[in-house]
Amino acid sequence: MAALKIYFDAEAKTLTVWFDNPENEFIAEETGQEVILIKDKDGKVIGFERLHYEMASIDDLTIEAVAI
Template sequence: MAQVKVFYEPETELLTVFWQPPRKDQISTELGDGVILIKDSTTGEPIGVEILSYHPGDNRFDTVSVELGQLSPVQ
C-alpha cells in the first residue's frame, strides 16, 4: 500500500506532499503558479510536490485528482 506524507508549515505557508520517501540528492523543478515538482536526481522520477504560499482552501487543489488502486493492464 502506498503512503502519502503531507507536511504543512503555516508560518512559511509551505505545503509539501511526498508519495515516495524524500531523497538526500533530490532536485526540484518549478512548474509555475508556486508549484514545485520534487524528483529523484538519479532517475528523474517524481517523488513529491511543494506548494508555495499555501493556505487552507487554496484553489490550486481544485484540479488535483487522487486515485488509489491497481491499474489494469492495457490489452
C-alpha cells in the same frame, strides 16, 4: 508501497506532498505556477510543494482517499 506523507508549514505557507521517501530527493523543479516538482535521481516525480498555501488551522485540512 511507500506511505503518502503530507506536511503543512503555516509559517512558510507551504504544503508538501511526498509519494516516496523524502530522502530520495535529488532535484526540485519550479513549474511557474507556485508548484515545485520534487524528483529523484532518475527524474521521477516523488512529491510536490505548493507555495503560498494558507489555512486557518491544520484542523481545516481534510484528506480523502479515492480508488479509481
